[in-house]
Amino acid sequence: MQLTFLGATGTVTGSKYLITAGPKRILVDCGLFQGLKQLRLRNWEPLPIDPRKIDAVILTHAHIDHSGYLPLLSKNGFSGTVYCSRATGLSAAFELAKRALWIYRKAVLSPRHFASTIGPAIAGSARSHGISVNTGANPPPGVRKFVVCP
Secondary structure, rough: EEEEOOOOOOOOOOEEEEEEEEOOOEEEEOOOOOOOOOHHHHOOOOOOHHHOOOEEEEEEOOHHHHHHHHHHHOOOOOOOOOEEEEHHEEEHHHHHHHHHHHHHHHHOHHHHHHHOOOOOHHHHOOOOOOEEOOOOOOOOOOOEEEEEOO
């Protein structure tokens, strides 16, 4: 078994830990980097592992720095299952939808600001695992709905 730190090293944000056990790869948390611009820019960098090779994601809780990278992970090819408690699933779906709406509003009001925010990590659509959230707002281009497993 091997543990690889893909985030939250040298900082307290962007939590991502890859567990490799034989042929299986499980990502524990899938968070965004937040805070200073130098940290946020790390959201634009590709993961050192192809998302298509990740079998599953386990969310420890719903905070954006633990779940906010899920839409981009999905957009880049992740097709596995996201495991979490029902409460975490509901909270993460709400947090992702709320963050997408916030970014969309910022992009409409100030397109230059959008480029320096965490926009790229929210701009993809998450795969459906059972719980969908309808924000009642027009989502950014390419975003259909945000969903997390039950």
